[in-house]
Amino acid sequence: MRFFEVLRRDGPARLGRLMLDRNITTPCILSPEDYVSAGSVFRYRSPEEARDATISLARSLSDGRKLIVLPYPSDVAQDIDIDIDAPRAVVTDVSSVKKDAQKDADVYVLRAAGTIAAARDLVDTLMEIRESIPPDSALYTPALATPSNLSLLIYLGVDIVDSVRVEMDGHYNRYHTRDGVFQREDISELPCRCEHCSSGDITAHNILKLEEELAWVRDCIRSGTLREYVERQVRCVPWMTAALRLADMHESYLERRTPTHRGGVMYANTSESLRRVEVRRFVSRVLTRYRPPESDVLLLLPCSARKPYSESRSHRLFRSVMGGMRRFVHELILTSPLAIVPRELEDVYPAAHYDTPVTGVWDLEERAWLMSSLRSYLERHRYSCIVAHVEGELWETLRDGGIEAVYTGGGTGPEDLERLREALETACTGARPIGNFRLQEFRAKVDYYFGSGAGDAITQGARVKGKGLFDSDGRELASISSGRIALTLEGARRLLPLKAYTVRIGDFTPRGTVLAPGVVDADDQIRPGDEVIVVGDGFLGTGRARMSGWEMVASRRGVAVELRDGAEV
Missing domain, CATH: 3.20.20.105 (Queuine tRNA-ribosyltransferase-like)
Incomplete structure (x- = not known):
């Protein structure tokens, strides 16, 4: 070949x-x-x-x-x-x-x-x-x-x-x-x-x-x-x-063959869009990898046409109403086809990259997908109070699905926002604060991309400055750009014990790229576009996967990883 x-x-x-x-x-x-x-x-x-x-x-x-x-x-x-x-x-x-x-x-x-x-x-x-x-x-x-x-x-x-x-x-x-x-x-x-x-x-x-x-x-x-x-x-x-x-x-x-990230918009225009790999993978990772901050109050919000949601007019209004209460509230956005989007993951692919016809009508398949995902999430994570600021058929879907919540009617008018404020004030009384949101965001994204436990491993004793995550000695561990995590070598060292998303190469020092013939072994979870850690007998590097892990091992030609950083160790 x-x-x-x-x-x-x-x-x-x-x-x-x-x-x-x-x-x-x-x-x-x-x-x-x-x-x-x-x-x-x-x-x-x-x-x-x-x-x-x-x-x-x-x-x-x-x-x-x-x-x-x-x-x-x-x-x-x-x-x-x-x-x-x-x-x-x-x-x-x-x-x-x-x-x-x-x-x-x-x-x-x-x-x-x-x-x-x-x-x-x-x-x-x-x-x-x-x-x-x-x-x-x-x-x-x-x-x-x-x-x-x-x-x-x-x-x-x-x-x-x-x-x-x-x-x-x-x-x-x-x-x-x-x-x-x-x-x-x-x-x-x-x-x-x-x-x-x-x-x-x-x-x-x-x-x-x-x-x-x-x-x-x-x-x-x-x-x-x-x-x-x-x-x-x-x-x-x-x-x-x-x-x-x-x-x-x-x-x-x-x-096994679908990239984890694409540059363009993911259009969800048909019923088949609910079964797309990107949709199922996103929800699966939210349910199995993502760990929300410890919080007593969950706020359910509708999605917006503009992505990420926080940049939309409606979500800016919701945020202004929350004010200082935001540090007590965990936000979950309800949408089709992605079902549930935690606020910390709103800018990852495909949450920040999809578009879908908006009619206000939820068909039976969309309702079933949303409710099965939301129920699975709530079975894993318990809250003392749920506030649902939703209206129309989304409200009917939650109500008919048996979601016990304080329903505030949805909307962005003055009366709608006042109902939301009052409900949150009551819910937040005596609630636990959720801590530093930016640090929670880093932890959530690292878990999303590298698996449960990775977020804790890299954020332990770390602080956020700008778009970067730094350890106590001021060394950068990772950065976020357009919802994607980029590891430094220091960050890679923290994740190495997990043995996740690791590509093992032979006894050589790569320059720029790692070709498939040089790959000895690779994590089967790796997909094209994933951030990976490259490990050799005397080498440590980070970069983006160009092919799936199983494909790196089985291929005799082609670029396996595009390196961003690397050093002899």
């Missing part, structure tokens, strides 16, 4: 580079000019003849580099040992992929991919294949891609497609668009103005639409917005919507 490298990840979808005569950016449409095939093993009189023919084929390309498809079917040819210094592709299927994965090919070709018809079969097959082959190899699904299903295929983990399906459909007068395939005679006015439509060349039009869609999908991966696009695109036909919903049931497959 020396001729394919993954460069960027957006869930199971990846941008990569296939190094042939030309460097091909994946996802890509593979052309017949990019590969040669040894053909069926049954065309040869013996396994030795198949091996020799493949080696001769590779030598004949000494003046250029193409992908060489090894003899197939692989379950018959699996004992043929072919040693060639060239990009290799193995034709495989679910029944033999685990054995074929030992061949360390650059590309794995899914046999008979074009015959997969059912949504469940597609999802199960692609996930099983992807889980079985090396992470730094490409998956090719022949005769399957169309402009309408391409984004879904790439989202599920496909790296390479071809134009066979749309070319064949063109010969049968089937006209492809991003919104589906139609019989040409059923369309009274063509929606496309390309030269091929003008000349009546449907096949060329179909290929053009597939190429255009591929360019758009690659750009979505670059911007980290492929999931949003897929949620829109699967509405074309019911089986694609079913496929996405079935894929979301494989939460582990998606979560």
Whole structure:
């Protein structure tokens, strides 16, 4: 596996580079000019003849580099040992992929991919294949891609497609668009103005639409917005919507490949958004990692359109009403799709980066998700008094869900705010103060990113100054920027005993980046975008993960960690 490298990840979808005569950016449409095939093993009189023919084929390309498809079917040819210094592709299927994965090919070709018809079969097959082959190899699904299903295929983990399906459909007068395939005679006015439509060349039009869609999908991966696009695109036909919903049931497959941070806005526009990895991961970490400050009073507040919430007009008004009472009150924001957002985590991804349609109407699925999350939170953390400043269907949801609270009606008018003030004054009488909010914020974020107990380990005896956390000797331990934690080497030393989010490397001193071949072991919890601690025999460093921990260990190419700081120790 020396001729394919993954460069960027957006869930199971990846941008990569296939190094042939030309460097091909994946996802890509593979052309017949990019590969040669040894053909069926049954065309040869013996396994030795198949091996020799493949080696001769590779030598004949000494003046250029193409992908060489090894003899197939692989379950018959699996004992043929072919040693060639060239990009290799193995034709495989679910029944033999685990054995074929030992061949360390650059590309794995899914046999008979074009015959997969059912949504469940597609999802199960692609996930099983992807889980079985090396992470730094490409998956090719022949005769399957169309402009309408391409984004879904790439989202599920496909790296390479071809134009066979749309070319064949063109010969049968089937006209492809991003919104589906139609019989040409059923369309009274063509929606496309390309030269091929003008000349009546449907096949060329179909290929053009597939190429255009591929360019758009690659750009979505670059911007980290492929999931949003897929949620829109699967509405074309019911089986694609079913496929996405079935894929979301494989939460582990998606979560292990999904970055912990994206730069853009996460749009939650569909019911499928509630099942996004980012949403489920956020709530899971709030419930299992986050520990709120010890407080007697919990204040439940509605979300706001502006993020972080504290920068919105409504939350500034709530804060002005609280005044000095804020040091006695723990704040929890209720929202969809994230359900519950502690004030200390309002600026982490995706709490500060999502947008959703605001109608004031909560459907049954949203209500159930909110209540299950809130109940789980309240089972773990007890309060003497809960004040709920909510209104409308959010108020109905809490009331019908049996949340015992002082309900103050919600709103930002003078009378609404006065009710809130009076309720808080009563609740805060005799309540315990919660301590330094900035220190609590650091503790909460470190727990969120590194696991329970990490926050206490790094904040012990520390103080906050500006955006940094410093120990008693004035040495910086960590800083917060846009909701993300950046460790210093001193901060890393405090967290080392927890052995969490640690990447262990060999006996060398990295400069700038840590490449996957240099990784000896890595915490399985690590996801792309995580802050990690790099440890070697004589080295300590900090940086951002570029791939998941399990992928660092299994990959032979690619950047595992971008270092920010490091030193020999």
